[in-house]
Amino acid sequence: MERxxxxxxxxxxxxxxQVDMHDRLAMQLQEDLTSRIxxxxxxxxxxxxxxxxxxxxxxxxxxxxxxxxxRILDAQTVVVGMQPAVAxxxxxxxxxxxxxxxxxxxxxxxxxxxxxLGDATSIAHSGEDDGPGGES
Amino acid sequence: xxxxxxxxxxxxxxxxxxEWISELKSTLSRKLIKESELEEQxxxxxxxxxxxxxxxxxxxxxxxxxxxxKEVLGSVSRTRAQAGYSPSETALFVFALKKPLFxxxxxxxxxxxxxxxxxxxxxxxxxxxxxxxxxxxxSREEVIARQQQEMLxxxxxxxKLWDGILALPMIGTLDSARTQVVMExxxxxxVETGSAVAILDITGVPTVxxxxxxxxxxxxxxxxLMGADCIISGIRPQIAQTIVHLGVDLGTVxxxxxxxxxxxxxxxxxxxxxxxxxxxxxxxxxxxxxxxxRE
Numbered sequence: 554m555e556r557x558x559x560x561x562x563x564x565x566x567x568x569x570x571q572v573d574m575h576d577r578l579a580m581q582l583q584e585d586l587t588s589r590i591x592x593x594x595x596x597x598x599x600x601x602x603x604x605x606x607x608x609x610x611x612x613x614x615x616x617x618x619x620x621x622x623x624r625i626l627d628a629q630t631v632v633v634g635m636q637p638a639v640a641x642x643x644x645x646x647x648x649x650x651x652x653x654x655x656x657x658x659x660x661x662x663x664x665x666x667x668x669x670l671g672d673a674t675s676i677a678h679s680g681e682d683d684g685p686g687g688e689s
Numbered sequence: 690x691x692x693x694x695x696x697x698x699x700x701x702x703x704x705x706x707x708e709w710i711s712e713l714k715s716t717l718s719r720k721l722i723k724e725s726e727l728e729e730q731x732x733x734x735x736x737x738x739x740x741x742x743x744x745x746x747x748x749x750x751x752x753x754x755x756x757x758x759k760e761v762l763g764s765v766s767r768t769r770a771q772a773g774y775s776p777s778e779t780a781l782f783v784f785a786l787k788k789p790l791f792x793x794x795x796x797x798x799x800x801x802x803x804x805x806x807x808x809x810x811x812x813x814x815x816x817x818x819x820x821x822x823x824x825x826x827x828s829r830e831e832v833i834a835r836q837q838q839e840m841l842x843x844x845x846x847x848x849k850l851w852d853g854i855l856a857l858p859m860i861g862t863l864d865s866a867r868t869q870v871v872m873e874x875x876x877x878x879x880v881e882t883g884s885a886v887a888i889l890d891i892t893g894v895p896t897v898x899x900x901x902x903x904x905x906x907x908x909x910x911x912x913x914l915m916g917a918d919c920i921i922s923g924i925r926p927q928i929a930q931t932i933v934h935l936g937v938d939l940g941t942v943x944x945x946x947x948x949x950x951x952x953x954x955x956x957x958x959x960x961x962x963x964x965x966x967x968x969x970x971x972x973x974x975x976x977x978x979x980x981x982x983r984e
Contacts, residue, residue: 635916637915640912640915641872649910655915657880657917658883658916661885
């Protein structure tokens with residue numbers, strides 16, 4: 554059975570959806586991702602959906618659900634690279650994914666994750682790590 | 690009976706034409722098209738009418754022998770619609786023919802058949818008149834449709850203000866069709882330019898009702914899904930009042946009074962700033978001139 558690969562990059566998990574999402578694949582991804590977050594103690598999840606050009610209400614809800622589950626497991630979720638048509642569809646379906654953070658591409662998504670985690674960890678590191686966001 | 694009508698039209702071609710034209714000239718107060726053009730149109734129509742009537746199909750214009758007449762009337766309606774005539778003035782083109790034609794009918798048709806023949810001619814000319822009005826209407830509608838399309842294309846430009854900052858100056862009333870175009874072009878440009886901030890300027894939007902507000906919110910939600918922030922600017926005081934009175938919740942959206950304020954915020958968000966450079970030095974030649982004057 555095909556699966557969507559989950560890559561680990563330091564404290565982040567990277568998911569790139571390259572195939573047509575069907576419902577069972579989405580459920581599988583949800584399951585895999587939550588267990589990987591717990592196992593790898595990931596702090597951030599980046600989902601790249603730039604190759605996804607068809608979306609339905611189920612996939613839309615799944616994205617929101619993943620973000621919710623990750624938050625409970627203390628990981629930030631960023632969805633990147635959404636196509637215009639997908640964005641319009643989701644809005645028309647009434648799914649504006651309020652709890653999900655978004656970015657234009659993987660690079661900006663990574664920066665966003667680092668920024669938000671940098672803010673969260675700056676107390677622990679007493680300001681020595683103020684994130685790469687401030688330098689640019 | 691129809692044969693008689695066709696005979697009348699054919700035999701009195703020249704006199705009918707001249708009387709008709711003079712009738713037209715006296716009834717049409719405005720001269721929006723050239724007289725030579727009018728005469729040309731009248732002559733073409735009468736020839737076509739002769740052709741149509743001789744087929745004997747005076748009850749309906751559906752017969753193909755009326756094709757030529759319809760064509761002439763179509764071009765007549767188009768030129769008049771473009772010249773700025775009113776629909777009734779355009780229909781008068783056909784109805785002015787009644788007087789000279791009926792005079793001929795009264796003269797040449799024996800009294801026993803007169804009523805029937807007149808009825809025939811009336812029905813025919815009324816149909817032609819209606820056709821002219823219809824064509825006039827259609828050509829006006831074509832103009833409106835074209836203008837609408839042009840407006841749609843003209844009024845939704847997405848401009849790149851700065852690196853990573855897009856602006857969308859919206860002008861005119863926002864309806865569903867326009868919002869769809871606005872949304873699509875904005876999202877497309879966000880992808881193309883990789884912009885993180887988009888400013889929706891509604892200075893040129895005359896009224897904001899719940900529907901327009903909903904359209905705006907949808908556009909903003911879609912842009913956010915793609916990872917771009919939206920700022921609404923150019924909200925006039927009256928519109929701010931309307932929005933609050935309508936109970937539209939713009940709480941989640943950043944709003945600014947002017948495009949300049951929104952631009953300043955966008956620069957800050959993208960980590961950029963515009964600074965005033967030092968006062969420009971006077972050019973060397975000007976400085977020389979001043980020195981010479983002092984000497």
